[in-house]
Amino acid sequence: MIEKILWEHRHGYQPRRIIDGFKLKERERHAVRKVRDRIIHGLNECHVVLAPGSVYDEIINTVDNRSINIEPITLKMLKEYNEEAYNELLDKVFSGRTWIVATAYSHPIQPLMRSDNRDNFLINLYWSWSFFFELFYKYILDKTSPPIVGWWMPECAYTKEAMEDTYKVANEVAKEYGFNDINLILFLDDRQVKRKGVSIGFIKDRVIVAIRDSALSNAIAFNSILADILCIFKDKLCNVDSPIGEMNDAECYGGNYDPNKPIILEYLYRILEDGVRCSDGKIVRIKMKKIIGIVLEKLDRLNVVDVYDNTSWSDYVPTLDPNLKGSWDTALISKGIFFPRWTGIDYIEDGVVKTYYLIYRQKIGDRIQLRIVNSAWKVAFNVIRKELSNKVYEIVVDYLDRVRGGSKLLREYWRVLLIGEDEEKLIRIHLGDVDLDVYSGLLKAYSRVCQDSYISCPTFWWSIENELVETSLSLIAGGTVLLINTLFKAGDNRWKNILKAYREILLNFDKSSFWAKFKKCIDLQLNLLWDYIERKSRVNTNFLSRIDPTDDYEVNLVARMLYNMAFRDAGHPVYEGDINVHLVKLKILEARGEGYSHLAKRAIAFEWNKSINPMFGEKNIVVRIAEKHYRYLEVS
Structure with a gap:
């Protein structure tokens, strides 16, 4: 019997949250x-995902001989909602049954955050690495052998610059804890690397990459038929060299999307551990092994x-290229130009985005209809976040630079956010006798606008009208209002400039x-x-x-006919609100x-308005969130 090594990594991401950002x-x-x-x-x-008996119980119960990363905010909430599962995870990590991998505070698309403001990106990395070293690595790293740590780049979104900054800050924090010359393991998808058929390698000196098999991983994530998953595993075990890598969102294994998935996977691994027979008669079985052990x-x-x-591992968007074979929903391509799924940018030409x-399909009323919406709202959303976060950053850093210990306080503020240290005590330690309310307000505003709002998920989905966009916008709006109030109380007239920006960018969105x-x-x-x-x-x-262009009835009839014939492969009618009659x-x-x-201007205006307000509601979500938080203003 032939034995092949399988490593499995699970990415625990931030559960859906709907937050009042103030x-x-x-x-x-x-x-x-x-x-x-x-x-x-x-x-x-x-x-409900973190509660006892729910998804994270299943994840932690089955994570032996595997690696896992759970975002800092999620870990904090897990301890609050389900302390027994949290303690079980710690026990497995400290006993060596599970290997913990660090990941970024707030789940940002790292290269995008870096391009918006590198200083904020470096703070994010410092908070993240400090948290994981404080909770885990200082206890489990052996100072006498090559120290190896792991890092999950959210959505596996990779650029060389983001990777180098991640390694640089990891080394910086490691030295603070007494470790030198660490090795770093990153996790990527096989479609992101040029050399195929390899599951582990070096990107550069001391930076190692673990590469998942996308077909194998997607079978577990998106298939609930045991025979289908087993067929793909059998093909890989019989034809691919060991070790083989497999990784997904941890919630896939915990039953978040399919309540029966934990049972299916129990059967799957039992069969694979007993062995499968290949076409040449050989029997191959798997042996689960942590990636850290394989690398060593x-x-x-x-x-x-x-x-x-x-x-990234999932930057795929439907394309309208009429020359592609297959129907609209199977013609998926990787654009490879600065993460279109999260930026809304296909490409940039002569400074034009x-x-x-x-x-996508959407149920509207009592039937399924096809939506055709431009991605311009994603570009606008990222502009909102970049513009306001940079304004908040400039003022907060200006205040902190005036006092000795200010920059150190910002770097250490993760202790308040993630492990519950007393904010007043931390401010006093670093700044001494300052106005506590002012500096508390500044730090809270910074963390919400410049860090928390950078969660990637809002733009992953199709429409601006979703709860994750609401949460991120709420953090931006609520944090900005908090800064305005703080500056007003401090007698700093710059509150007027921030309020003006709030009105221009949020309250008067599109006007x-x-x-x-x-x-x-x-x-x-x-x-x-x-x-x-x-x-x-x-x-x-x-x-x-x-066609008579003055006959509105006939023009509308022709427009509906053309759209529905072009997208007939979808099997559903095109939503009438998406048919651009002006075009x-x-x-x-x-x-x-x-x-x-x-008419050209009207056609463009139609596409823009549909993008930022796809259901043509009374007010788009940006204005609704801005007005809600505007009520918290305390200026006069």
Whole structure:
């Protein structure tokens, strides 16, 4: 019998939270999970995942001989909601049954955060590494052998610069705890590396990469049929060299998406440990081993692996390229240009941001319809966060630079946020006799706007109208209002400048001169949309010249026909609110040899408005959140 090594890593990400960004109060809204045959009730979507008997119990119960990372904020909440599971995790880590991997505070897309403000990114890294060294690494690292630590880059979002900063800060913190010349293990997807068929290698000296098999990993994440998963595992075990890497969101293993997944995986691993028969008659079985053990064995024999810059493990978006084979929902490509799923940017040409279209099914009323929405809202969301976080950063750092110990206080503020140290005591230790309310307000505003709001998830999804966008915007708005109040109480007139920015960027979203200037740098790629409609509808669009452009009924009828024929592969009608009649009318006039620039402007305005307010509600979510937090202003 042949034995092959399988390493498995689990990424525990921040559960869904709906927060008032000024009061930091969690919304209580009843939530339910079924895990195995257990029904768990919780205060909200965050609480129910962490509650006793729920998803994280399953994760921790089955993490022996594996590695895991859990975000600092999530670990803090786990201790609060489910102390027994938290203590069980600590016991497994300290006894060596499980290897703990560090990860970033607040789950940012690291390269994006770095490009917005490198100082904030370095603070994020320092908070994160300090937290994991304080809780885990100072106890489990052997100072007499090569110290090895692990790091999960959220969404495996990789650039060389972000990797180098991560390693630099890891070394800096390690030295504070008495460790020198550490080795770092990163985790990436096999589609992110140039050399295939390798599961471990060096990116550079002392930076190691563990590479997952994406087909194997996705089988566990997205398939709930045991026979299908087993078939893929059998193919890999029979044809791929050992060791083999597999990793997913930890919640996949815990039953968050499928209550029966823990049972399915129990059967799967039992079969794989007994062995499977290959086509040549050989029997192959797996042996689970922690990645840290494999690396220690192979450290002197690892080869260099080249990693593609600007890649992640899930940056895939539907494309409207009419030349691609297959239906719209199978034509998935990796753009590879600065993380489009989280930035909304397809590519940049001559300083103009090219956006793409998000195509997805949504239940509207009593039926499923196809949505076609531009990604421009993602670009705008990131601009909101960058503009306001940099303004908050400048003022907070200005205050801290005036007093001795200010920069050290900012670096150590993670102790208040993550392990519950007394804020007043920490401020007094570093700053002495200062106005406590002022510096407390500054630090809270900084952590909310410049750190907490950088959670990646808001832009992962399709529409700006989702709860994760609400949470991130709430942290931005609430933290900014807190800064305005703090400056006002301190007699610092800069509160007026921050309030002006709040009104321009949030309250008057899409109406102020700030946004008018912004939209001039955005290309909504209507030409790409029309090219797709024209080719995929398979209609000879010469007939457009025979349509009367003044007959609104006929123009609307033609527009609906063209859109629905172009996207007929979806099996659902296109949502009428996404059909750009102005674009079709413009093409009718062009076919007749006429042209009207005002129609082009209307077509662009239609796409922009639909992007930032896809259901055409009374107010878009940015304004709603801004108005809600505006009520907390204490200035006069």
